Amino acid sequence: MSRLTRREFTAAAGASAAAFAAPAVAQGKGGRIVVVGGGFGGASAAKYAKMFGGDSVDVTLIEPNKTFYTCPFSNLVLGGLRDIGSIGHGFDAMKKRGVKVVQDMVTGVDHAKKTVTTAGGASIGWDRLILSPGIDFQWGKIKGYDAAAAEKIPHAWKAGPQTVLLRKQLEAMADGGVVILAPPANPFRCPPGPYERASMIAHYLKTKKPKSKVLIVDSKDKFSKMPLFLEGWKKVYGPMIEFIPQSKDGPVTEVDVGGKTVITEFGAKHKGDVVNLIPPQKAGKVADIAGVTAKSGWAPIDRRTFASTMKKDVYVIGDASIASPMPKSGFSASSQGKVVAAGVVDSLAGKAVADPSFANTCYSLVAPEYGISVAKVYAWQGGKLVGVKGSGGVSPKGAPASFRAEEARYASGWYASIAADIWG
Amino acid sequence: MKLGYGPAGAGLIAAALVAVAPVGAQAESSGRNLALSCFSCHGPAGKSPDTIPAINGKNKAFIVKEMVGFRDGKRKSTVMQRIAKGYSDAEISALAGYLATVK
Structure with a gap:
């Protein structure tokens, strides 16, 4: 303008x-x-x-920004299932509705x-x-990690150029390399996001660089949809994805940008060929x-x-x-x-x-044909915002492949729908 | 907007639910607040552009029947049976009333 x-x-x-x-x-x-x-x-x-x-x-x-790139489905860009353009949304429809866009x-x-x-x-x-x-981001919370460091060790937790940077690093990595993914402690944006990311990166590696692995160095012990992710990883990727909880090595406290190494509170050093650090927020x-x-x-x-x-x-x-x-x-x-x-x-x-009423449904892809979800309905009850008892929850464990495939199909349907509902 | 209770065939379930549903403007705005969540998966005004079933142009009785079916486990689904459990009869009536009228 x-x-x-x-x-x-x-x-x-x-x-x-x-x-x-x-x-x-x-x-x-x-x-x-x-x-x-x-x-x-x-x-x-x-x-x-x-x-x-x-x-x-x-x-x-x-x-x-002229175009807003969504964090949801940016993991699919990392996995090679989508291109970055497909997760960008402009504001022309908004203008046509009479909203002044500045x-x-x-x-x-x-x-x-x-x-x-x-x-x-x-x-x-x-x-x-x-x-x-x-x-x-709370720059400085992880020693050695700031905005400049993020140009070498991307967070990719705001979609757009950071997503593209991480994707390029994955593409440039030789077969047999180690991708380190370091998710933060709670609370942070998109609780299942890092684990869908691990899945999508593993999908890419399995397809193109099968000797490689994904090492998750987590700053917590448990995460969203954990049993479902663990079940899916074992089934689809075998030992390709390894998870290290914070109780083993301690939370990530430092990063050596040049050495592509994350360092934990207990002094463990994990060196990767590609490092994706998601800092505290x-x-x-x-x-x-x-x-x-x-x-x-x-x-x-x-x-x-x-x-x-x-x-x-x-x-x-x-x-x-x-x-x-x-x-x-x-x-x-x-x-x-x-x-x-x-x-x-x-x-x-x-x-x-x-009174308000809200809902949430988060789909995650374990693999292109393997989707899982978590949902909840929220209501104003007794002067409080509560998750409605008995509502929501995660996809069933041990569900047949057809169920996982249907949820994967609905994941892409959800993306198309919510994008149309918001920017369409 | 007028509260649309759908065509005459709305049936006994809807008729029974109306009695416990909030009335007037409050019902309209609470039905709206409840129904707004639907569009995040089913598309704006329920017009799904992709793989998720569209829910636009349905009458109130149909929406009530489907939601109650999901909630009570008679109708199989991936996620809807988990979501439908979050709503009372009165809320299902109110959100169905709004969905039936939204363009």
């Missing part, structure tokens, strides 16, 4: 704000909703806010004036601010800028409405929020984005905000 256009946009936003925002809110008619972050949470919120609010709401989505970086939030300022110099007013900033930087991050590094919210408990009229959704018992997943973020959009539109219209 050019500077001039941005100025024009700011002027237009200002004018429309002057024209209707303050009186409109007072009369309970609508208002200005600004959403920051074009991923699963933010893009869902922006699209559904416009759908529910129509002409009564002015919706702006601010996202620094490609820019948020640099400031003024809560008194209720404005957001951007790196490009725009100042955008809001009545309700929905933040979906995703995650950032926190709420995305925008949450810090907006002053909605607690000491824990994540954003506390009222789990009924997802309103920040730290700033008024600000909502935090997706990975950045403390939304337990919901996991930090793309599905969760989108589920939250839609329900929060409905609540924000209703509150601007002077209506009561209905």
Whole structure:
């Protein structure tokens, strides 16, 4: 977006704000909703806010990237099942729906004036601010690992160039090499993600470099869908994937970038030919800028409405929020984005905000024809956000190959559906 | 939006459920909040673009029957029987009512 256009946009936003925002809110008619972050949470919120609010709401989505690359299915790019382009989503459909899409970086939030300022110099007013900033990394928590190191030892935990970098390293590795994957301790984005990644890398190696192996040096002992992954790995990959829990070597505390070695608390050194280190995480930087991050590094919210408990009229959704018992997943973020959009539109219209209902289903591929899932329904019960008793759970253990194949088929169906629901 | 209780053939289950379902605007917004989750797998407005079955254009009674079938284990599935267990009769009625009207 050019500077001039941005100025024009700011002027237009200002004018429309002057024209209707303050009186409109007072009369309970609508208002200005600004959403920051074009991923699963933010893009869902922006699209559904416009759908529910129509002409009564002015919706702006601010996202620094022209194309958003999804972490879900980025493991399939690593495995060679998909190309990077197939997991990129633009915002043209969003624009056609009447959402103003601003490609820019948020640099400031003024809560008194209720404005957001951007790196490009725009100042955008809001009545309700929905933040979906995703995650950032706690650089320095792992000694020797920072943004520069990530160019040699990728995290690939934000999809896009990092995904491509890791894929290229896997392609360049000789047969017989060792790929080290070092997942973080909880909480982190996409709990089953590292283990689907191990699976997809193993699939690639089995197909192209069968003497190689994947070594998981974990900073915890247990992980999401663990019995199902272990069952699948044994069946499909045999000894190709090895898992070292933190109780054996201790959590990963240091990395030797040049030596491609991860070092654990108990002093174990694991050298790889390719190393994928997924560092500890926190709420995305925008949450810090907006002053909605607690000491824990994540954003506390009222789990009924997802309103920040730290700033008024600000909502935090997706990975950045403390939304337990919901996991930090793309599905969760989108589920939250839609329900929060409905609540924000209703509150601007002077209506009561209905109790939330959320769901989550996470598919993982063990192999191209071998899918597993975990699901849960979440409800507001007795003043708490709870996972509904008896709902959800994981795919059955020991299920026949036909069941695993059907779940793999549904995994790709899920991706197509949720992408259409959010960016379509 | 009007609360659509589907065609006259909605049947006894739906009729029985209506009695315990929330009423008026609250029912509409809670039905909406419940149903929004469906679209994440079944596509926007239930119009699935790929391998997951579409659920658009179904009447309320059909959706209620399917959901209750999944929940009570009469209808086999991969994941729906796990998901359907998360909803009460009243909630299934409310979300089916919304799904039947959404375009």
